[in-house]
Amino acid sequence: METKTVKWGIIGAGKIATKFAQDLSTIPDAKLYAIASINLEKAKKFGMEFNADVAYGNYGQLASDPKVDAVYIATPHSFHKEHTILCLKHDIPVLCEKPLAMNLEEVEAMIRLSKEKNTLLMEAMWTIFLPHFKYALDLLEKKHFGELKKLEADFGFKPEYDETSRLFNKSIGGGSLLDIGIYPIFAALSSLGNPDNIKANAEFFPTGVDSECHMTFQYKNAVANLKSTLKEETKTEAIFYCENGIIQINGRFHEPSSVTLIDSEGNQTLKTFDYKTIGYSYEIEHFSQLIREGRTKSNIMTFEKSRELISTLDLVRKQIGLVYK
């Protein structure tokens, strides 16, 4: 039986859209059908580069195109709700970049509409689909080295300071926490669940967004020490300290990487994975398959996971006093 080719549209022709389109081009049963940018010339250039059928100079035109089977939203965080709602209103399944929105209230509104319209919505938390991350979580679940006692996870890089760029601009959701702190938090929620208590502190850029955020998640029998920073390059590892050994997702843990197992005697085993794409192909394949099967939600990156993630980000923001708008 022939497999239906899923025709994708992308909203926002920025950095991550380019990587996504690269990986999309490696998947046989999915293709880039349309790209929409605020700037038509930019859309046309992007469309030429990735062989799209259509290039639109505004997002609404893409959302109104009945040939689009799925939309990937690649705009800054503060637009995720608006652009998701635009597409869901046109009954188009939405894969929306992380964080799904700016706060829980926005996420709930998006989930409500997805349910009302019976139309698929999923947060593009690509890490959950990556084999090395699943491998580490699987070992933890099986208690390969006994109970997990401590997680240490970081994510840091140092972009050039530019007040107009997305990462530093408060009006479009800048800061380290929402952009990269979300990954160490996701590692903690995926391995230890919701914490009993959160302690967080942050430093800020002159624009008012957090330059660095330190978080301690306290659990009954474990602790997670998490960090995000836009001030330095860090190893970006997730190290799980268990009773009888260590499971270390090597840097950068959120993207295709390897896992080192260290037993109680210090013996190390390196597990590598045969990655052939940037890593977005895994979420694209999952989402395309959900569409072919007519599903209205993901069984992997569930609404519950998105709710937990944004609720935790909301709690951390409250502690560090970071208010958007």
Ligand SMILES: NC(=O)c1ccc[n+]([C@@H]2O[C@H](COP(=O)([O-])OP(=O)(O)OC[C@H]3O[C@@H](n4cnc5c(N)ncnc54)[C@H](OP(=O)(O)O)[C@@H]3O)[C@@H](O)[C@H]2O)c1
């Ligand atoms: N999963 C991942 O690995 C990953 C990595 C990086 C980023 N992300 C997520 O992807 C989203 C976009 O990040 P990015 O790094 O691709 O950002 P970016 O390079 O700045 O691109 C964002 C695009 O959004 C559109 N846009 C619409 N209104 C805008 C405004 N007022 N200011 C700036 N851009 C606006 C622009 O596209 P047009 O001009 O074409 O309309 C712009 O090119 C963020 O939510 C981020 O969290 C995910």
